[in-house]
Amino acid sequence: MCGIVGVISKQPVNQLIYDALLLLQHRGQDAAGIVTMQGTKCFMHKARGMVRDVFRTRNMRALPGTVGLGQVRYPTAGNAYSEEEAQPFYVNAPFGIVLVHNGNLTNAHDLKKELFAIDRRHINTESDTEVLINILAHELEVAARNLPLSPEEVFKAVRAVHGRIKGSYAVVALIAGYGLLAFRDPYGIRPLCFGTAEGEETAGVMVASESVALEGTGHKFQRDVAPGEAIFIDTEGRIHSEQCAPSATLNPCMFEYVYLARPDSVIDGISVYQARLNMGETLAQRLISTMPPSEIDVVIPIPESSRPSAMQLAQKIGKPYREGFVKNRYVGRTFIMPGQGVRKKSVRQKLNAIGVEFKGRNVLLVDDSIVRGTTSKEIVQMAREAGANKVYMASAAPPVRYPNVYGIDMPTKEELIAHNRSIEEIRQFIGADALIYQDVDAMKRVVGALNPALRSFEASCFDGHYITGDVSVKDFETMKAQRAAQGGDEEEMADRSRLALQSGSEAG
Ligand SMILES: O=P(O)(O)OC[C@H]1O[C@H](OP(=O)(O)OP(=O)(O)O)[C@H](O)[C@@H]1O
Ligand SMILES: NC(=O)CC[C@H](N)C(=O)O
Numbered sequence: 001m002c003g004i005v006g007v008i009s010k011q012p013v014n015q016l017i018y019d020a021l022l023l024l025q026h027r028g029q030d031a032a033g034i035v036t037m038q039g040t041k042c043f044m045h046k047a048r049g050m051v052r053d054v055f056r057t058r059n060m061r062a063l064p065g066t067v068g069l070g071q072v073r074y075p076t077a078g079n080a081y082s083e084e085e086a087q088p089f090y091v092n093a094p095f096g097i098v099l100v101h102n103g104n105l106t107n108a109h110d111l112k113k114e115l116f117a118i119d120r121r122h123i124n125t126e127s128d129t130e131v132l133i134n135i136l137a138h139e140l141e142v143a144a145r146n147l148p149l150s151p152e153e154v155f156k157a158v159r160a161v162h163g164r165i166k167g168s169y170a171v172v173a174l175i176a177g178y179g180l181l182a183f184r185d186p187y188g189i190r191p192l193c194f195g196t197a198e199g200e201e202t203a204g205v206m207v208a209s210e211s212v213a214l215e216g217t218g219h220k221f222q223r224d225v226a227p228g229e230a231i232f233i234d235t236e237g238r239i240h241s242e243q244c245a246p247s248a249t250l251n252p253c254m255f256e257y258v259y260l261a262r263p264d265s266v267i268d269g270i271s272v273y274q275a276r277l278n279m280g281e282t283l284a285q286r287l288i289s290t291m292p293p294s295e296i297d298v299v300i301p302i303p304e305s306s307r308p309s310a311m312q313l314a315q316k317i318g319k320p321y322r323e324g325f326v327k328n329r330y331v332g333r334t335f336i337m338p339g340q341g342v343r344k345k346s347v348r349q350k351l352n353a354i355g356v357e358f359k360g361r362n363v364l365l366v367d368d369s370i371v372r373g374t375t376s377k378e379i380v381q382m383a384r385e386a387g388a389n390k391v392y393m394a395s396a397a398p399p400v401r402y403p404n405v406y407g408i409d410m411p412t413k414e415e416l417i418a419h420n421r422s423i424e425e426i427r428q429f430i431g432a433d434a435l436i437y438q439d440v441d442a443m444k445r446v447v448g449a450l451n452p453a454l455r456s457f458e459a460s461c462f463d464g465h466y467i468t469g470d471v472s473v474k475d476f477e478t479m480k481a482q483r484a485a486q487g488g489d490e491e492e493m494a495d496r497s498r499l500a501l502q503s504g505s506e507a508g
């Protein structure tokens with residue numbers, strides 16, 4: 001996941017995009033970038049780091065114009081440490097295009113070769129987003145016959161793009177002098193929505209990954225972009241839209257509801273907060289059928305994302321909900337940090353136990369998910385060090401057993417604690433006295449119940465079913481090789497750690 005935003009307004013958009021990116025910071029902590037457009041001229045600033053570190057006053061002043069877009073990056077392809085792979089990407093022909101992307105292309109490698117062999121386009125980085133912008137550029141070149149470029153020609157190009165790229169993608173692009181284009185993959189895996197602002201001075205349209213970015217910047221949520229749909233907002237602010245995929249279906253990523261998104265966002269008609277409450281409720285039912293709640297003295301969430309589920313679970317089993325860990329708000333989200341060394345170190349820097357909540361008690365720790373087991377292993381140990389009698393652990397999500405290829409950085413099964421391990425083996429690894437997991441079907445049922453029109457979710461990391469149907473063993477091998485090629489440069493890791501620790505997280 002990454003956070004993306006695009007806006008067309010009557011007023012300068014630099015501050016608006018900055019504010020929206022701050023609201024999306026929880027989706028990417030590695031790099032940030034903004035492009036604005038004045039007339040047909042584009043102005044760009046992007047760098048590694050969190051939004052507050054990347055944009056200084058002088059950078060903001062150098063971003064004029066009433067049209068623009070931005071991104072916060074959480075790398076899933078290429079290199080986390082490369083400044084060149086920070087987004088937005090730019091190509092000068094045709095027209096001048098700037099693009100931001102949330103998602104992951106599964107055929108980026110083949111497309112890269114194809115782009116050179118057929119289109120004679122050179123790709124200079126390992127980023128799948130650079131591939132994507134070049135595919136869009138090529139298809140716009142083919143579709144645009146006469147000037148001026150029409151919305152129909154833009155949609156024709158998007159139809160061709162859907163035909164070539166595979167995987168997950170929510171995209172916002174600027175076409176210099178013409179407007180803002182947004183589209184979502186035909187499976188609707190990654191989120192994208194848009195809203196409008198009223199008023200003589202402030203009228204405008206914003207497209208963003210999450211509704212929280214719209215609300216927090218004074219935009220009224222209009223609707224989600226449909227899977228396969230493209231929306232083109234011309235420089236006058238007129239909204240054109242068209243379905244550009246022949247058989248689109250909605251399969252939002254389940255991990256957005258589990259962990260990625262902010263709880264105050266609504267994605268594809270489902271409140272993320274309510275989804276987490278519901279997961280807490282079914283987890284409670286499962287717990288009651290596994291062990292007598294009378295053995296538990298207190299329920300303690302592992303901040304931040306597990307709070308709604310833990311709260312609901314505690315209420316359901318009739319036990320007190322207490323805050324036993326304090327989160328250092330100046331440490332970012334650990335799961336989306338690159339490199340296991342940094343993640344491990346950051347758990348202890350991020351969370352600290354309040355002794356009085358643990359001493360002599362049987363505690364049930366609740367987390368939203370257990371992925372690599374980094375957090376739970378450390379936390380269980382911290383609870384014991386704080387004097388807990390028994391330490392039970394519950395996960396509001398089912399075991400994460402399969403790699404994700406759609407924009408969550410867990411490309412290899414070997415790094416997943418639940419891969420090829422029984423629940424008992426995982427329990428031993430994290431050192432808990434008992435371990436309870438959510439059930440996959442129960443999770444789909446209770447989250448799905450919040451939008452009856454929704455038929456399915458992209459939940460491959462839990463059920464091993466890859467919705468796009470074209471992910472092969474070769475793709476996993478390629479991702480594994482890419483990861484290995486990135487290596488674990490210790491200096492870079494230390495650098496990353498410093499950056500992450502210096503920056504505050506805006507995560508909900
Ligand atoms: O098993 P692991 O590999 O440790 O990954 C899972 C943990 O990582 C996330 O927390 P994170 O600190 O990223 O963010 P949060 O503050 O939103 O909970 C998630 O909420 C779990 O706590
Ligand atoms: N998490 C994402 O959406 C990543 C976008 C893109 N694949 C990148 O690595 O930059």
Ligand SMILES: [Mg+2]
Pocket residue numbers: 302303304305306367368375
């Ligand atoms: Mg967490």
